Amino acid sequence: xxxxxxxxxxxxxxxxxxxxxxxxxxxxxxxxxxxxxxxxxxxxxxxxxxxxxxxxxxxxxxxxxxxxxxxxxxxxxxxxxxxxxxxxxxxxxxxxxxxxxxxxxxxxxxxxxxxxxxxxxxxxxxxxxxxxxxxxxxxxxxxxxxxxxxxxxxxxxxxxxxxxxxxxxxxxxxxxxxxxxxxxxxxxxxxxxxxxxxxxxxxxxxxxxxxxxxxxxxxxxxxxxxxxxxxxxxxxxxxxxxxxxxxxxxxxxxxxxxxxxxxxxxxxxxxxxxxxxxxxxxxxxxxxxxxxxxxxxxxxxxxxxxxxxxxxxxxxxxxx
Numbered sequence: 001x002x003x004x005x006x007x008x009x010x011x012x013x014x015x016x017x018x019x020x021x022x023x024x025x026x027x028x029x030x031x032x033x034x035x036x037x038x039x040x041x042x043x044x045x046x047x048x049x050x051x052x053x054x055x056x057x058x059x060x061x062x063x064x065x066x067x068x069x070x071x072x073x074x075x076x077x078x079x080x081x082x083x084x085x086x087x088x089x090x091x092x093x094x095x096x097x098x099x100x101x102x103x104x105x106x107x108x109x110x111x112x113x114x115x116x117x118x119x120x121x122x123x124x125x126x127x128x129x130x131x132x133x134x135x136x137x138x139x140x141x142x143x144x145x146x147x148x149x150x151x152x153x154x155x156x157x158x159x160x161x162x163x164x165x166x167x168x169x170x171x172x173x174x175x176x177x178x179x180x181x182x183x184x185x186x187x188x189x190x191x192x193x194x195x196x197x198x199x200x201x202x203x204x205x206x207x208x209x210x211x212x213x214x215x216x217x218x219x220x221x222x223x224x225x226x227x228x229x230x231x232x233x234x235x236x237x238x239x240x241x242x243x244x245x246x247x248x249x250x251x252x253x254x255x256x257x258x259x260x261x262x263x264x265x266x267x268x269x270x271x272x273x274x275x276x277x278x279x280x281x282x283x284x285x286x287x288x289x290x291x292x293x294x295x296x297x298x299x300x301x302x303x304x305x306x307x308x309x310x311x312x313x314x315x316x317x318x319x320x
Contacts, residue, residue, distance in 0.1 A: 190221075
């Protein structure tokens with residue numbers, strides 16, 4: 001017995017006529033009659049009572065019809081589910097990210113993607129850059145928003161955003177009323193920065209831009225996340241080099257100055273495993289590119305730079 005024969009039985013049962021069922025199925029009536037007889041012979045039961053005037057479904061036929069419809073319905077759903085999966089419309093996606101991406105494009109990206117693909121189960125994992133790289137390599141996350149890192153033949157990445165750097169100072173600081181300053185003017189300042197161990201690329205970046213300006217920064221306090229760094233600045237612990245979007249935190253007691261001589265950009269990339277060919281990932285990357293393209297257009301229109309959190313100088317590769 002095959003699926004075609006199941007459909008033949010259902011058609012006869014619904015039409016209660018071999019003639020009408022044959023017309024509906026676009027086959028000859030004798031061929032339909034022969035196929036129904038073959039099913040009954042295989043089952044060794046009669047599915048229909050036939051007379052010269054009418055066709056009636058037997059008790060066995062009623063049970064068969066109910067199960068046949070359920071089976072075909074399940075098969076149709078299986079087909080649709082498989083097709084949705086092949087198009088990336090259902091499945092699971094684990095997205096890793098460093099926390100500061102939430103300051104700009106990330107919430108809108110997630111909203112747009114989940115609206116477009118509601119059948120995909122999205123899991124979010126927030127990590128520091130180094131463990132995030134390991135999570136991507138070890139397949140604990142499918143895609144990651146992170147700072148650039150050294151070349152890896154198994155990982156593909158694309159820069160999605162960048163922004164300029166500012167210096168955050170306490171509101172009572174002598175630079176608080178300044179709009180701009182030179183990096184060299186921070187020579188004797190106390191610095192608050194990210195912890196070196198979980199965020200070595202940020203720490204190395206801070207060292208490099210200060211050393212290029214002719215001094216080694218005096219770090220008096222380190223913190224795990226940027227929110228804490230800015231909070232420590234507000235408490236008067238020191239100054240901090242931050243990305244422009246950090247201003248959106250609105251921390252009271254902090255003022256921001258632009259650099260006149262720092263051209264380095266804060267960058268962020270989206271990274272994924274080259275071997276991952278899933279349609280779910282492909283659709284998400286499409287959403288990322290669409291979202292960051294819109295962000296770039298908005299940025300040019302508003303004449304300000306989008307949020308990025310990867311700290312790397314022009315032409316420099318990020319470091320672990």
